[in-house]
Amino acid sequence: MSAAATRVAGSTSGSSSGATTGYAPGRGIRWLIGILVAGTFAIPIVSMVEFTLRDGEGHSLVHWAALFDPANAQRYQPIWIGLGNSLALSVVTVAIVLFLLAPTMILVNLRFPHLRRMFEFVVLLPISIPAIVLVVGLAPIYLVIGRSLGTGVWTLAFAYGITVLPFAYRSIQASIDATDIRTLAEAARTLGAGWPTVLVRVLAPNLRPGLLAASLISVAVVLGEYTIASLLNRQNLQTALVVVNKQDPYVAVILSLAALAFAFVLLIAIGRAGRTGGRQRRKQSPS
Amino acid sequence: MTGNDTIAAADVATSDNSLLATRGAGTAVSFEGVVKDYGTTRVLHGLDLAIEPGEFVSLLGPSGCGKTTALRVLAGLEQANGGVVRIGGADVSGVPTNRRDLGMVFQSYSLFPHLTVAVNTAFGLRMRKLARAEAAKRAADALELVGLSHLADRYPHQLSGGQQQRVALARALVTEPRVLLLDEPLSALDAKVRVQLRDEIRRIQLRLGITTVFVTHDQEEALAVSDRIAVMHAGGIEQIGTPEELYRRPKTANVAAFVGLSSVLAAEIVQGVALVLGHRLPIIGEHGDGPAEVFVRPENVRLTPAGASATVQESTFLGSVRRTLVKTADGGLLRLQHPVSERVEFGEHVSVELLPEPVAVRPRES
Incomplete structure (x- = not known):
């Protein structure tokens, strides 16, 4: 059975087995959508992480460590x-x-x-x-x-x-x-x-x-x-x-x-x- | 459920089974003028019913006749608007369900899904503060009684419908309740399992001697297992009697129509006798002279060389007998039951004879 025939069989039976139907986006489009959505969520979070790692000259865990430093307890x-x-x-x-x-x-x-x-x-x-x-x-x-x-x-x-x-x-x-x-x-x-x-x-x-x-x-x-x-x-x-x-x-x-x-x-x-x-x-x- | 399971259920209950050892005389139950309203609709109209200790009584009737409501009032799941319900002679109208000491099997599957069969069965005993070990032993006895000991560790969703209802029966019986209530417990099962479980329920009930109230809309079920049947109609009892009484001498047309199979034929009542197809049949009860309709059972009609002429409409082979529908000369449809050896064909002209058995009568609808 050809790929086209398989596709028709999948779509007419209303199967939910994951068979590609005529209306589903192609693999490339799906990846693009996935990257856009992931990026939308990841960019602000990664930016936040990057911000917390800044120490004036470069990046370090100094701000993370400061949170648990007994000297800053009062602060x-x-x-x-x-x-x-x-x-x-x-x-x-x-x-x-x-x-x-x-x-x-x-x-x-x-x-x-x-x-x-x-x-x-x-x-x-x-x-x-x-x-x-x-x-x-x-x-x-x-x-x-x-x-x-x-x-x-x-x-x-x-x-x-x-x-x-x-x-x-x-x-x-x-x-x-x-x-x-x-x-x-x-x-x-x-x-x-x-x-x-x-x-x-x-x-x-x-x-x-x-x-x-x-x-x-x-x-x-x-x-x-x-x-x-x-x-x-x-x-x-x-x-x-x-x-x-x-x-x-x-x-x-x-x-x-x-x-x-x-x-x-x-x-x-x-x-x-x-x-x-x-x-x-x-x-x-x-x- | 397998056939083997059923055989096991009948035979495995041994004499040291604690449930069987406690067989009692049963408890009397009575409804006295019980009234129940749902909003502005009255569903029980002063229901009166007295059930003897150890008796198996079925409440039989069509949907909406009030049979389930009556059972729920007895269980305390509904509060009556009037009248008295007595269990063992005591008025239980103000007693909550959990203190009425009843066992109940429901129409829908009611096993607790998160508990195993064994724990489900022991639930009522644990509610009565029985020690865990003693409760487990008695639950095992109850499961043995219904032939399901080997499924004690399963969860309800791992059982078939018939097995679930048998566990529900064991769970209801294990506390040795005063009364067993069965609310159409067989209606969700397929035909074969229904008959097996029906017979099993009756067998266990007879062995334990427990007073049982069985609600059903299936007249065949009620006829098969009951000591007495109360036929309900529009919130009241139309007739109560043994299965034979109801079948042979239905007091009303409703009972005749609901219990067993009947043909309704046009008749003329003259001085207490029904004239039907040239036959004179005794009637049940009193009825004034004039046109009427009578209920004739199929086994009271037979094919004969010389009788009322009729034409065969259909003939069905039922294994041991044959049931045939004929159209009489005046257009009435008459069902008769006859030996398999008497073969008839569609459209064939035959003669039928009515046996002189009493018939139920109702006024003829114009």
């Missing part, structure tokens, strides 16, 4: 405080997602399915509201929170709990849609399980990919958040970076690179979390 202290705050905020935000959002979503799906559309609208709303507008509404609320719960930085997690809602909701809902949670919950109930057991021992393990992805996305959003913390006068990683950038632009860029790398690792982890269930299933299924 960079805001960054470590900001990083600590952001990590603490991540933990509280993830707790809000896992212990408030996820059970509420399960409740809505099991007991109040007619409310699902409205619930979805409400949780997706924050994505359409700019953070600065959100702060205008949050400021008076934080006055009350300040009086009742104190002005600790961790209270920012309430605001972050709102900003991560759309992302966390989508991840968890995808897992809920892929699982017959009603039947699983009812089966567990008839076997004697109370609701906490149903949630923790039956539903959570089956919604694990969605819960994990929601948690990781929440961490990524919290670590990258600047506007709300800045306008509510709280210190987190991003506000600290802005402060330090005014004194030492090199270390600010180094930490931005570290944040990028962390986000990259998180994305890979999310991807793996989503695929783990399917791969295990394939591995174990009899053939």
Whole structure:
């Protein structure tokens, strides 16, 4: 069979096996597109790396080493405080997602399915509201929170709990849609399980990919958040970076690179979390 | 599921099986005037049903008749809007599902995907705070009862549909529940496995003596396994009785139409007797004189040298018998069952005779 005939067979059968069809770009065009896209992302990152290696005369790791030099501890202290705050905020935000959002979503799906559309609208709303507008509404609320719960930085997690809602909701809902949670919950109930057991021992393990992805996305959003913390006068990683950038632009860029790398690792982890269930299933299924 | 599996299920349950050792007298269940509404739609209209201890009762009816709702109310998965549900004489209306001590097998596959067959089976025992080792032993006994001991370490997605439902049955039975609830557990299975598992369920139920409520829309299934069948229609029970009673003496036209195969023929009721194709047939129940329709079972019609004339429309070979559809002189379609040796051809003129068995009657639609 000729190459042309193979191509026709591939395209008419609608095969997804990777056979070249008449509409796919040629190999050269594909490489060109790949290089352009990779370059678009790589150029600023490589430039950042190059910038952090400058030492006036040439290139060295002097700025990287300075970050960990005990002599500079005082100078960079805001960054470590900001990083600590952001990590603490991540933990509280993830707790809000896992212990408030996820059970509420399960409740809505099991007991109040007619409310699902409205619930979805409400949780997706924050994505359409700019953070600065959100702060205008949050400021008076934080006055009350300040009086009742104190002005600790961790209270920012309430605001972050709102900003991560759309992302966390989508991840968890995808897992809920892929699982017959009603039947699983009812089966567990008839076997004697109370609701906490149903949630923790039956539903959570089956919604694990969605819960994990929601948690990781929440961490990524919290670590990258600047506007709300800045306008509510709280210190987190991003506000600290802005402060330090005014004194030492090199270390600010180094930490931005570290944040990028962390986000990259998180994305890979999310991807793996989503695929783990399917791969295990394939591995174990009899053939 | 293989044929060998089924044979194993029947034979392997040994006398030291803890499940069999605890065979009890069963528990009575009753619905008393149970009402259930979904919004403005009433799906159960004051349901009354008393189930004896150890009895196997099927709720049979078409989609939307309320049979699954009744089962879910009994399980506590739905709250009734009125009436009382009793298990063992006690009103359980306010008791949550997890404290009703029931076993239930669902229509859709309900095994927990992240747990092995053994852990799935032991789940109910662990909920009852049984020690892990004791729970594992009893789960193994339950799996032995359904002939699946060799699959204890598999995950649900590694099992066929029939195997999954048998594990679900073992999981429901292992806690020795007071009542076993079966919500169309066979409907997702193919025909052969359905019959095998149906018979297996009945065999196990008889051995354990557990009160069982079986919801199905398949009348053949209900006739095959039940002590009694409650035929439901529009949120209530139209007739309850043994399979034989329902088949031979259906009280209403709905029951006659739903249970077993019938031909509907035009008739004239005169003084409690139906005049059909020149025959006089006794009728079931009371019916005023006038035009009506009667339900005639295929086995109550036979080919005869001298009878009502009819024309053969189709004839189907069913192995042990042949079923033939004929058109009578007045245009009615009549199905009859006859020996395979009596061959008829399409278009052939034949004579048929109706045996004088009681027939169900309904008013003739104008």
